[in-house]
Amino acid sequence: MNRADRIEKNLLNYLKEITHTGTELERNNENFFKKWFDSIPYLNRNPELCGFYDIEKDCLKRRIPWALLKGQGNRTIVMLHHTDTVDIDDFGKYKEYAYKPSELEELFLEGKVELDEATRKDLNSGEWLFGRGVSDMKGGGCIHLSLFEEYSLREEFSGNILLIGVPDEENLSAGMRSAVNLLRDLKEKHGLEYVLLLNVEPHDRIDENNITIYDGSVGKIMPIFLVRGKLAHVGQIYKGLNPVNLLSAIVRKTELNPEFIEKAGNTVTPPPAWLYFKDRKDVYDVSLPLLAGGYMSVLSLNKPPKEILDRLKAISEEAFKEVISDMELSYEKYRSLTDMDYGEMDWKPNVKYYGEIYNEILEEKGELFKKEIAEFQKELEEKIDKGELTRIDGAYHLMEKTLEYYSDLSPVVVIALAPPYYPSTNNAMLDSGREINELIFELDKYARKQTGNGIYTQNYFTGISDLSYAMFTANKENIDYIQDNMLFWGICIIYHLIP
Template identity: 45%
Template sequence: MNYKKIEEILLDMVNIKSDTGTKLEKDIEKYIYKYISTFEYFKNNKNHYGRFDVNDEFERKVIWALVKGIGEETIVLLHHHDVVDSLDYGKFKKYAYSPKELKKQYKTLEFSQEIKEDLNSNKWYFGRGTADMKAGAAIQLEILKHYSEKINFNGNILLLSVPDEENLSIGMRKSIGLLNKLKDKFNLKYELLINSEPHTRKEKEVGTIYDGSVGKIMPIVYVKGFKSHIGEIFSGFNPLLILSKIAINIETNMDFSDSDLGEVSPPPTWIYLRDFKKNYDVSVPEAAGGYFSILPLKQTPKEILNKIKHICEITFKESINILNNNYKIYSKDNAILSWNPKVKFFNEIYKEAKVNGKEEFEKEYKELIKKLKEDIKKGKINIPNSNFILIKKVLEYTRSNDPIVVIGISPPYYPPVSNENLDVNKKISNIKEIINKKSKEFGESYDLKRYFMGISDLSYTSLIKGEEVVPYIEENTPIWNHIYEIDFENLKQLRIPVINIGPWGKDLHKMTERVYMTDVVNNTPKLIMEVVDKVLSF
C-alpha cells in the first residue's frame, strides 16, 4: 500500500474545482476515471470499470470500478467527488483549492487559538473539499489499487464515486439501479458498504464511526387565503395569520425529534417562510407558504405528515376563533364569520383537480412542469419554490375558493438507515471491536454512533417500512417523476449494511475547512482495510 500516494491524489483532487450542481464536476470525474484506467488490473479487465451517466443537464457521471476476486461476497466503497462552492473564502477564494498556498496566506490572519495551532502544525491541510470529502475519495482510490494488485483474494471490491451529494444526491439516487445491475451481472452479494465522510471529535484521541445515517424530509405548507382590501379586513382572510401560527407551532417542536439507539435528532426548523405578493398594494396577500426540515431516525413520512396535518387543523381553528373574537369587538354584535377550517394533503387536491379538469388540467399541469424545469435550469427559481406554483395551479381546478392549507413535500428526501433494521452477520456487528483493536496501533480509540447526523448518501442503501414511505412521498411531491425521483423499487432490493469510516475533519463548508493528514495517509486507510479483510476473511 502506497500511503504517500494518497497525499498526492488528495492534492490533485482538491486542485480540481468540482462545485456541486455544475459542469465542473465532470473535471474531477475525468481525473478519477483516468487514474483508475492506469491500474494494471483494469488494463486487463476493461469491462470491470466505467462511467454511468446520470442523464442530467450537466452530463455528470458515476465512476464505478470492480476488482473481482473469488466468490460473491462484496464490499462497496462509496464517496462523492463534488464540493460546495468557495464563495465563503472571500478574497482568498483563488487559494481555496491550493492547500499549501492557502496555509501561507492564512498565517497572516487572526484566527482562534485552535485554528492557529492547526495552521502552524504540519498535520492539517486546509482548503475546499480537503475534508468533505476528497480525502475520503483519495483514500478509497488507493485502497482500490491495493486490492487490484492482490491475486485470487476472497471476495470483491466495488468502488462508487458519485456526483451531487452536496445538492440533491442524483449520483447516489441513480446508483441504486446501478448497484442492482452490477450485482446481477457479476454475481455479487453486498456484505457491507463503507462510506468515508469525515468525522468530528470532542477529544483528540477519540474518533467516531457510524453504522447508520439520519434521514431528511422537507414538508411544504401552502396557505390560500381570501383577498380583501385592508380597509375591509374582516371580509377577507389573511393567509399570514395561519401560516405564522403554524410556523410557531412547528419550529423546534420536539414531537418531531426522534430518539433511537441512544441518538437524538434535532427538532424541525423553518428554512423559508413568506407571502407570495409580487407588488405592493393595500390588500392582504392571496397566498403564503414555507418549508422546513425534519431529520427523522424512526418516524416515517406517513407519521410525520399526519402530525403536521393535526397541527394545521388545530391552528386553522384557532385562527378562525381569533378573527371571530376580534370581529365581535369590531362590529359590536355577535356576528360570526363564515370561514371553515380546511386542511388537505397535496394528493387530495391533485385527485380532485384531475376529476374536475380532466384532460385540460393534465395538459396545463405538464406544460407548467416543463416551464418550471427550464426555469430551474436557468436559475430563475429553485426546486422547493417550484412546488408552490404547482399547488396554485392545482387549486385553480378545485371547486372551492375558500381558504385552505395544503401540505406537500419538496425534494430532497433521504430515508433514515440503520444496521439495526437489517440482518447483518457477526463480523459486521463487531466492527467497533475490529476498529478499536487496530486503532491501538495509533494510540487512539473510536466511538460508535448509530446515526451520521450530517445527512449522507448512505440513505440510499436500504428502505424500511416502505409502505409508509413510498406512497406518501410519491403522491405528495408535486414534481415527482418530472424533476425528481427515487428508484424505490430497486432500493427495496438492496438492504446493504453500512458504516462510515472517514478521516478527522474540522469546519466543513467553512473557509477554515481542514483535514487531519495523519488520518488521511495512515490511520483511516489502515482501519478500512482491516474491516475489509475481516469481513471478507482474508
C-alpha cells in the same frame, strides 16, 4: 511509496480538478479518474471493469467514476465517496490558494489570515493539510483509492471491491440516486453480493482518542405549506382571511416544537425549523394577500414521514381554529363599537394534503386535469433545469396551478412534500446488522492495539448524507403516501421508483 504518501499524492492531484457542486465543473472528476484508471495495471488489463456511468437525465451531464476489482467469490465491499466539493467563495481574496495545501499552509504561517485557537494549534503541529475538499472529502476518497491500489496488486484475495465516486452530494444527491442503478447493473452482470458499503466522509470526534463511525444516516423531509385565504380590502378586513396570519400561527406552533425531537440509539435530532416564509404577492396593493407559503425542515430517525406529516396536519387544524376564534373575538369588539356590519363569520378549519386535493379534482374534472397538470409540471421542470426558476418557486407554481382547478374556493391550508427527501437509514434495519456490529467490535480492538485510538459508534450521521439512498426500508403505505404528496414525483429530474 508507502500508503500515506500515496494517499497524499493522489489527493494533491484530485484537488487540482475543481468540482464545485451543482456546476459543470463537476465533470472535472473524469479528468482525475481517467488518469487514475490508467495508472492501475489491473484496470489496464481489464478495461471493462472500470468506467463512467451517466447520471440519468442530468442537465449538467455528470458521470459517476467506478472501478471493480474482482477477487474470489461474490461477496463485495462497496467503497463510496463523493467527487464534488462546495465552492470557494469563503476564501475571499485568497481563492487561488484553495487547492494548494502547502502554499495555503505557508500563508497561514505568515499570519496573514486570522485563525482561531484550535486551527492555530493544528497548523503549528504540522500534521494537517488545509484546502477545499481535503477533508470533505477527496482525502477520504483517496484512502479508498490507495486500498484499491494495494488489493489490485494481490494475486488472490477473497471477495470483490467496487469503488464508486458520486457527484452532487453537497446538492441534491443526483449521483447517489443514479449510482443505485449502477449498483444494480453491476450486480446482475457480475453476480455480486453486496455485503458492506463504506463511506469515508469526515467525522467529528467526542474526544481526540476516539474515532467516530456512523452506522446510520439521519432522515430529512421538507414539508411545504401553501395557505389560501380570502381576499379583502384592508378597510373591510373582516370580510377576508389573511393567509399570513394563518401561516404565522402554524409556524409559531411548529418551529422548535420539542414534540418532534427524536432519540434513537445514542442520537438525538434537533427540532424542526422553518426555512422560508413569504406571501405570494407580486405587487403592492391595499388588499390582503391571497396566498402565503412556507417550508420547513424536519429531521427524523425512526418516525416514518406519514407520522410526521399527520402530526403537522393536526397542529395546522388547531392553528386554524385558534385563528378563527381570535378573528371572532376581534370582530365582536369591533361590532360593539360601530354600526358597521360585515355579516356573520363562518370560516371553517380546512387543512388538506396535496394528494387529497389532487384526487378530489381528478374525480371531478377527470383525465383532462391530469394531462394539463402533467404538462404544466413538465414546463416547470424545464425552467428549473435551465435555471430560470428555483425548485421551490416551481413547487409553489405547481400547487397554485392545482388550486386553480379546485371548485372549493374557501380558505385552505395545503401541505405537500418538497424535494429533496432523505429517508433515515441504519444498519440495524439490515439482516446483516449484527454481523456488521461484530465487525465494528473487531475493528475497535484492532484500532486500539495498532493506533491507541478506540472506535465510538454514533447511530446516525446528523449532517444528512448520500447514504439515505443506499438502503430503503419504508413500507408500502409510506411509499404510496410520499408518492402522492411529493411535488415533482415521477416526471424526470427528481424522484421515481426504480423498476
